[in-house]
Amino acid sequence: MYRVVKKRLLAPVIALLEVRAPNVAAKVEPGQFVIVRVDEFGERIPLTVMDFDREKGTITIVVQDVGYSSALICAMNEGDEFQDFVGPLGVATEIENYGTVVCVGGGLGNAPIYPIARALKAAGNHVITVIGSRTADLLILEEELNDVSNELVIATNDGSKGVTGFVTDGLAHVLSQRNDVKVIWAIGPMVMMRAVVEYTRPLGIKTIVSMNPIMVDGTGMCGACRISVGNETKFACVDGPEFDGHLVDFDLAMKRLAFYKDEENRAKARLECDHEGGQH
Amino acid sequence: MAEKVKKVKIPRHDMPCQDPQVRAHNFEEVALGYTQETAVEEAKRCLQCKDPKCREGCPVEVLIPEFIKKIAEEDFLEAGKILKVKNSLPAVCGRVCPQETQCEIKCILGKKGDPVAVGRLERFVADYDIKFGEPNFEKPAPTGKRVAIIGGGPSGLACAGDLAKAGHAVTIFEALHVAGGVLMYGIPQFRLPKEIVQTEITNLKKMGVEILTNQVVGKITSVDELMANGYDAVFIGTGAGLPYFMDIPGENLNGVYSANEFLTRTNLMKGYKFPDYVTPVKVGKSVAVLGAGNVAMDSARTALRLGAENVYVIYRRSRKEMPAREEELEHAEEEGIQFRLLTNPVSIEGDERGWVKSMTCLRYELGEPDASGRRAPIAIPGSEYVIPMDTVVVAIGQGPNPLVTTSTPGLDLNKRGNIVADEDTLATSKPGVFAGGDIVTGAATVILAMGAGKKAAAAIDQYLLGK
Numbered sequence: 001m002y003r004v005v006k007k008r009l010l011a012p013v014i015a016l017l018e019v020r021a022p023n024v025a026a027k028v029e030p031g032q033f034v035i036v037r038v039d040e041f042g043e044r045i046p047l048t049v050m051d052f053d054r055e056k057g058t059i060t061i062v063v064q065d066v067g068y069s070s071a072l073i074c075a076m077n078e079g080d081e082f083q084d085f086v087g088p089l090g091v092a093t094e095i096e097n098y099g100t101v102v103c104v105g106g107g108l109g110n111a112p113i114y115p116i117a118r119a120l121k122a123a124g125n126h127v128i129t130v131i132g133s134r135t136a137d138l139l140i141l142e143e144e145l146n147d148v149s150n151e152l153v154i155a156t157n158d159g160s161k162g163v164t165g166f167v168t169d170g171l172a173h174v175l176s177q178r179n180d181v182k183v184i185w186a187i188g189p190m191v192m193m194r195a196v197v198e199y200t201r202p203l204g205i206k207t208i209v210s211m212n213p214i215m216v217d218g219t220g221m222c223g224a225c226r227i228s229v230g231n232e233t234k235f236a237c238v239d240g241p242e243f244d245g246h247l248v249d250f251d252l253a254m255k256r257l258a259f260y261k262d263e264e265n266r267a268k269a270r271l272e273c274d275h276e277g278g279q280h
Numbered sequence: 281m282a283e284k285v286k287k288v289k290i291p292r293h294d295m296p297c298q299d300p301q302v303r304a305h306n307f308e309e310v311a312l313g314y315t316q317e318t319a320v321e322e323a324k325r326c327l328q329c330k331d332p333k334c335r336e337g338c339p340v341e342v343l344i345p346e347f348i349k350k351i352a353e354e355d356f357l358e359a360g361k362i363l364k365v366k367n368s369l370p371a372v373c374g375r376v377c378p379q380e381t382q383c384e385i386k387c388i389l390g391k392k393g394d395p396v397a398v399g400r401l402e403r404f405v406a407d408y409d410i411k412f413g414e415p416n417f418e419k420p421a422p423t424g425k426r427v428a429i430i431g432g433g434p435s436g437l438a439c440a441g442d443l444a445k446a447g448h449a450v451t452i453f454e455a456l457h458v459a460g461g462v463l464m465y466g467i468p469q470f471r472l473p474k475e476i477v478q479t480e481i482t483n484l485k486k487m488g489v490e491i492l493t494n495q496v497v498g499k500i501t502s503v504d505e506l507m508a509n510g511y512d513a514v515f516i517g518t519g520a521g522l523p524y525f526m527d528i529p530g531e532n533l534n535g536v537y538s539a540n541e542f543l544t545r546t547n548l549m550k551g552y553k554f555p556d557y558v559t560p561v562k563v564g565k566s567v568a569v570l571g572a573g574n575v576a577m578d579s580a581r582t583a584l585r586l587g588a589e590n591v592y593v594i595y596r597r598s599r600k601e602m603p604a605r606e607e608e609l610e611h612a613e614e615e616g617i618q619f620r621l622l623t624n625p626v627s628i629e630g631d632e633r634g635w636v637k638s639m640t641c642l643r644y645e646l647g648e649p650d651a652s653g654r655r656a657p658i659a660i661p662g663s664e665y666v667i668p669m670d671t672v673v674v675a676i677g678q679g680p681n682p683l684v685t686t687s688t689p690g691l692d693l694n695k696r697g698n699i700v701a702d703e704d705t706l707a708t709s710k711p712g713v714f715a716g717g718d719i720v721t722g723a724a725t726v727i728l729a730m731g732a733g734k735k736a737a738a739a740i741d742q743y744l745l746g747k
Contacts, residue, residue, distance in 0.1 A: 023495075023500050023501075024500060027499065027500055027501075041556060041557050041558055042558055043549070043558045043559045044549070044559070069558060083457070084457040084494050085494065086455070086457070087499070087500070088499055088500065089496065089499060216541060216544055216545060216559075217455070217456060217465075217544065218496075219455050219496055219521065219681065219683055220521065220522055220683065221465075221521040221522070221523070221540055221544070221681060222538060222540045222544050223523045223525070223538040223540065223541055224541045226532055227532075233531070233532060238682075238683065252532055252634065255534060255634030256532070256634070258534070258633075258634075259534045260560045260562075263554065263560035263562070264560075267554075267558055267560075
């Protein structure tokens, strides 16, 4: 079993969990993900890794309570155990010294962007990180990201912190001041990644996104996670999760993400019903 | 002679099954199994040939006349012991082996009438053994050698069983959260109850086989690392875990599944029990299954049980060429699966939300025999027609999953990506590394994979003794 050794609430509905999984921690690299299952009834949920400690043998994940399974994960406490914890999965981020790079994190995307920014900085890059959220209360990992970046730009939709607007506004601010940005990583909700990609497309700056489609096995066996990249079908679990954002068909990816919306709502409604009934 | 004539006259005993109308709406096992009386009667049909051909037809060389003799003598426990000498998963094989093309086709009785129902008898004995038998494993003297097996499917389990019997320390590395491979994720509950699979796997564990789940070799470790970490040999049995698609427009619409995904959601994740089990699977009213093999039949019959009203199997050749077992085709027809033969999909159309709405098909006719000896299907120009559709399951085959092969330098592959292994020893181009099952042959049957696992186990045993 895979024990939660540390839990921290980053925002009212966002939890950071440090999980003991020594073999996974020994191999994981930035950009990779794990698949977890809370209990024997649970779904297999893919989560991009936020941090890892090879010596302690732990993997850190960040989860937002948005559905049935994520609610269960967020409700886990120190000492609780995951039924299953598989990884590392997917292809790691290509870390090298590119020169100046920008890491854009939106919402929960601040978590997976963190180890990438850290590795890029360690590789000698000048790392500018742009993070954003709807409002300051939901902004996560600001301090951590500040520590691994040369510059940090914040954008909130309501202007409660940093630039008022979206991360694309933060990115525009950065790009207006320098023309030496070689590569941009953008991780967050699909709409946010699409917005960044559309912004950088006319500028011709290579933009890498991390796709988070529905998955089952995570090893290329089922094809649930197929996305279209440059008009070619790819499996995000084994070919990605990172892809050249300018080639990704986001319209298709967003539609596919809604495959089980009804079922998710049904499961979630039942969870809330159970809570009211005091069964949990 | 008189005795033999009498035996020939006993007709083969049918397998009792759930009523098609009832079973089409539940996931309970379709075939109910012989009663003791029926099993004994059927066993008495066996001629006990001096030179039994049935055994030659079995990929794992089960001692067929010997175990059948014990059934006829009503010594079911002894029959079980004999059965397990060669077969470490008999309750599985009794259910999913294509006996009609292996052991039963060789049966002398089959020349003039119906062969002995070897498969049904195997299942009877295996089930009896699970219920009443006592696991009686004589622990062999440990050899001190360690073998890593990558993949907990049929080939890996069979290989593990034989190596454990030989006294080697065996560890299975399984990528999913439960061992069994296609027996767990692919073959449906109504054909192979998962409890049976797990019982057989538990028996392997009792024999000392260690099973590590959630271990994706190629990611968490590699073949080279396993060898460096003290394993004396490695067996790769990673199967055919890469789904093929048709490459037609609309295949990425919501509602299009690979058979692997559709069956994995339903079987492994128990989607048919949603929302008690949280993984969803949905079919809508009309489902098209593309392909005509056993996986296609499993998908079609699963769709029906999930509540679909119209389930079509779409195949471009005729009934005669369908590669699924006759028994599966018959069961599917009885349950109301609609075969649309000499038909092939051209495209899948979606609505504005990205969901499957309909499928366009083209009609075919049979022409001259092609390279495979089967009459080639030829498209009839202008015969396109549109069928309203909610779900499409693509069941046209699987390729080799590349996670292990691409992370193992020095491992020779063929141009399809299958591992090249010696026919007799299943040794690969890499010393100490053996491979078998679908990863070598391409997608085939459970029993062929098990046969390969056993063959490799014998070769690994030899290899380790020589070390």
